[in-house]
Amino acid sequence: MLLIEADGKALFRAAGIRTPEGVVVAKGASAPALAGPGPWIVKAQVPVGGRGKAGGVIRCDNEAAVGAALRQLLGARIKGHEVLSCLVETAVRSADEYYLSLMLDPVHYGVRVALLAEGGVEVEQATQAASRIRLCDPDQHAIVAAIRDLASDETDDRQNAIVDTAEKLARLFLTRELMLAEINPLFFDRAACVAGDAKVVVDLNAVHRQGEIATLIERDASAYPDADRKLHDGFDYVEVDPEGEIGLVTTGAGLSMMLIDELTARGGRPLNFCDIRTGQFRGDPTRLMRVLEWIGERPSVKVVLVNIFAGITDLSEFGDLLCTALERTPSIKVPVVARIVGNRFEEARTLLAARRPDNAVEESLDAALARVDAVLRGAKP
């Protein structure tokens, strides 16, 4: 998961890497006290690359401009993400910019380090500049040696500053089990390096043993609603369109993703991605109720589509839990289309027909999608 810049920089500072002076301004907060005489840079805190091109980074020469930039960005959407906070930083005056990154290399089971003598490049350009990339073993010594080598044509003071930053970044990358740590641009300013940006991808599967990262996520749960849900509820639910019309109760990441794609291609607006993991229910409807509650909170939802491919799961047991969860979640007032297939389908269909006669049950996915289309057009399921 990509951290927002402010949190990536918090990790950087804890690791001893310098960052510009700055303050985070949340949506709805009053104007901040700004450090220094400016100019400042106002940056939308959304977890995407290319924020500058998408209009999420605004350079401001005076305080009035900062206020205007905050009003413009806070609450706006950038690449699908609502801007809940902005980072206001003192602009670094240096024109000397580098690109520095450490990235896991899944093909070679190593770390790819990249150093380019120009900042602001796109990540894909950086990963294609073969002469500026070294592949090394995932250990501190190898990473630092690679960067020393890449910086060998720099002047001594620059090389020292870059290697010093690289040592800290490598230690952070290895001890915090990061998947990507990118500084772009890395400024060279008065004999030291300053991280102008922070793109840090953390491993949610390692968070249970990475307290510092767990704390970041918990402290700012609104910035990471999906991770927060996963850590607390043990399964995946991602809201993809807050004004979506189709709430999804689905299991399996790949099938859920494909379903979203197919619904979208048919002109539908899915609300969410969901991998509820039916295999972990163990007779408890809680997960189903959690998902139905989240769906029920969105007034735009017109239909709930359940899609369960039961390779092993007993569908009659699932059907029973689904009925119970629906009975206990009064906020779901829209039609429910259940597509279930696999183990003990007939028993499940009989059970659903008896307890939830208004719900449609289908065995074929395409038939269920046609039912969803019909509901969206105003028909009964």
Next chain:
Amino acid sequence: MIGELSRNTPVLVQGATGRTGRAHVQRMLAYGTKIVAGISTRAGVEDVEGVPVFQDCKAAVDATGAVASLAMVPPSGVPAAVEDALSAGIRLIVTVAEGIPVHDALRIGRMVRQAGATWVGASTPGLAVPGEMKLGFLPNVSLRPGPLAMMTKSGTLSYEVGYRLASIGLGQSLWVGVGGDPVKGVRFPDLLPLFVRDERTRGIILIGEVGGSEEEEFADALRQANTAKPVYALVAGRGAKEGVAMGHAGALVFGNVGTFESKKTRLEAAGARVFASIEDLVTACRQDHPVK
């Protein structure tokens, strides 16, 4: 090793005596998998479903000659399980656990590479030679012997595809779930030479996802391979928001890296067909491989 698997391949199951392990041992035995040993650190368990249980892989391999392993242990136990299997000379290890930290996966990958073994996983539903054997969870309802080799990141999406193919009489020659994690063992391009060489295989189905560059690497390998076998692909996650991984840790789009468009373009340029829906893929397979 994957290409040599058959009903005669002796396999062992690590973590065989847990609740899930026991249930799957029973299912795999029923399917035809030759499970010759279970591994469990629990004292006093002598057998599981009639299969003898050993304390470690070395003892099991010495007694039974097992060459492949399925590890059904929790994510934190996978590195040790792989180490145990490799030190016993196991040549193929399938790890089904979801949620292995990527830096652990990095260490596992290096260990397996050094041993010259093959690792399938992590976070895979397993693999199968339909009609012969399976290692893992792949549901019988989706398995059917036939001419199509499948390589898939997702479990459930591949179940759906396999099920629809099977229901029209089309089956699979080989099925390998590579898993949805970013750092893994066998990757799509690694499987291509095997699928091209395999005489049972008449077509290749790739079920990918956004994130990472595995589909692009496969496309590059396909271009080099110069094969007449058609490739049918699905890439799930077109609607994923940048910066947010949907379920699978590997399914993370970042900048222009790992996008649907990048994968579709590269795959199509290499001669693969990328479909917008499951039904379109199934229809194309049916047209190209008529069922007698």
